[in-house]
Amino acid sequence: MNRLALFLATSTLAAASAIAAPPQFDAKRLSDHVRILGSDAYEGRGVATRAETKTVNYLVAQFRAAGLRPGGDLVRGKRLWTQAVPLLKSNFVGEPKVSLMLAGSKTLPLVQREQIALRSPMNGSKAVNIAGAPLVFVGYGVTAPERGWDDFKDVDVKGKILVLLINDPDFEGPADADFGGKAMTYYGRWTYKYEEAARRGAAGVMLVHETAPAAYGWNTVKNSNTNTMFDIVRDNPPASHTGFESWIQRDAAQAIFAAAGLDFDKAKADARRKDFRPIDLKATLDASATATTSVITSHNVAGMLRGKTRPNETLIYSAHWDHLGIGQPDAKGDRNYNGAVDNGTGLAQLIAQARAFGRAPRTDRSILFLAVTAEEKGLLGSEYYGTHPLYPLGTTVGMLNTDSMGVHGSSRDFSISGSAKLGLLDDLIEEAAKRGRRFTPDPHPEAGHFYRSDHFTLAKVGVPAISFDSGNDLVNGGTARGEELAKDYVTRMYHQPADEWQSNWDFSGIVADAQLLHALGLRLANSREWPNWSQDSEFRAARDKTAVMRR
Known part of the structure; x- marks a missing residue:
């Protein structure tokens, strides 16, 4: 083999080896x-x-x-490195004020980050103004026709505050319908519960926080929900969000139920049954807060090969x-x-x-x-x-x-x-x-x-x-x-x-x-x-x- 042939053969083998070698x-x-x-x-x-x-x-x-090339938005025939993402931004001005009037005329204040984690409104409003909204317990807040499940039955919840449980009806034990056992379905996700409440015209939601079904502690809840909120820009925000989206501590929920003469744990157990019906908690909510809202542009970063x-x-x-x-x-x-x-x-x-x-x-x-x-x-x-x-x-x-x-x-x-x-x-x-x-x-x-x-x-x-x-x-x-x-x-x-x-x-x-x-x-x-x-x-x-x- 002459030198040129040897060089070409060696180069070919080297190239093949380089291609085959893992990064x-x-x-x-x-x-x-x-x-x-x-x-x-x-x-x-x-x-x-x-x-x-x-x-x-x-x-x-x-x-x-x-070595990537820009893979984002196409502007005048040229790709950018980013994709513009318009978002609705909402942030409380000062601390929201939230209190409950429980059965027996007892007042229960809910302090932001302590007893409640209230999200800045994403329904297009710049304020939270709720006076005397009735509280109703709706179990897991699920409507699943394919499972023969309806937590709301024929109860009209328009204008009410829904108190409900996180995760699925069968998380803590057998229920009358299969929701995947320990495997959460989308019905168990907090986003679904907020969406369902909005679809039904509720005034707001209070999700009862418990570490096991939520899969994280209260620190995570308060840190994630009491800062600046964002959402995609929607044509009709109230169709996806109520004006009062929140989590509350289990202790606060127990106090609400106890004042109404109810046992929280028994109500939870009852919520795993198909014949569960919403329960009037004989309590009302007052809330006030001011928010600043604006539409901002954030960015996805996109590189292309x-x-x-x-x-x-x-x-x-x-x-x-x-x-x-x-x-x-x-x-x-x-x-x-x-x-x-x-x-x-x-x-x-x-x-x-x-x-x-x-x-x-x-x-x-x-x-x-x-x-x-x-x-x-x-x-x-x-x-x-x-x-x-x-x-x-x-x-x-x-x-x-x-x-x-x-x-x-x-x-x-x-x-x-x-x-x-x-x-x-x-x-x-x-x-x-x-x-x-x-x-x-x-x-x-x-x-x-x-x-x-x-x-x-x-x-x-x-x-x-x-x-x-x-x-x-x-x-x-x-x-x-x-x-x-x-x-x-x-x-x-x-x-x-x-x-x-x-x-x-x-x-x-x-x-x-x-x-x-x-x-x-x-x-x-x-x-x-x-x-x-x-x-x-x-x-x-x-x-x-x-x-x-x-x-």
Whole structure:
């Protein structure tokens, strides 16, 4: 073999080897992204604050450095790095005043963040003015004709305050209809309960907080619901929101029931029966507050790698960039809700994928790297994308979402949020098996995680979508340690200022997760596969409506 032939052969082998070699994900680089984005300098990455500009600029710089092209809004024939997301913003001026007149003419004040967590109104109003609104207990507040279930019966609740329970009727034991047992359905989610109350013309809602069925403590509730509120801009806001959306402490609920001569626990048990009827609590509510409202523009960040042969087919990697911003101080006086795990880790993984794909040969299909806004305010950035997609949903292969990844080393398993069945999961299980990892179903389906991450809004419009979970069977400590650490995070850090980067975190697990998610993305982006939902999935029909686009 002459020198030229030898050189060409060696070069060909080297190129083939380079193509076949898996990308290298660096633990320190991942840690650095989390440290930076979760630092006090980023002020908790609040939506519509100066921290949003800083966060968006950081993500754009990282996407540009990775070799991506702008994939956002098309303006005068040119793509931007962002997608504009108009949002209604609402914020209380001062503290709201809320009090109850209980049976027996006893007054019970409800102090914001102590007994009640009242959200600034999202129904288009700039004030809360309620006088003498009757309280009625409506059980779980569910209307589910397919299950033969109606908590409202023929009772008119217009103008009333609905007191109701979080989660599903069968969460705490057998009910007269199957709501999934411990696996929360959408009927158990607080968003559904607010929506149903608005549909029925109620004056407001008081959700009774209990840690087990809510899946988080009161600190999470008050921190998430008493700061600035946002919603997508709606044509008719009162159709989706009452003017009084709140949570109350269990102790307050027990006092209301006791004053009416009722036992709270018995009423809860009765609410698990189909023949349950709403109960007059013989109490009224007075509330007053003033709010400032405006329509602001937030931003999804979008970077694109255009496919070489089928650029009109798109795979999405996603993560939300926002957290709670600056809020009420904790016991240590810390007001910065850094959001290092939630969701600095997901963003770090997203940036790492952009870098890995950006430095590799182009895939056949396009890949969109999407950092969405306002997840913490109700999945609003992803909902806007679902209704205003930058690229057709019918030719979107799927969404791989990362939200709050593991920082305590590698795990033997992995999971996804919820118990959905779809081809995308089957593919992920296959790729994981090649790497010696197994799939473990969501260990806490009662927490309703499926409805709490951005993949859900894409699922609603039919796109196969999963939110990846790192797994709890840790190589160092097994499932026992994994469960203990997860519980500690929810109790001590989740939506609290304590969610800060720590130098002793072990990012080797996120490295392994990134390798797995990269392998799945590479497989999908270079194939003609179109994953779908299972035949019995509630999302299958929406996906099948666009089948002609995938022929």
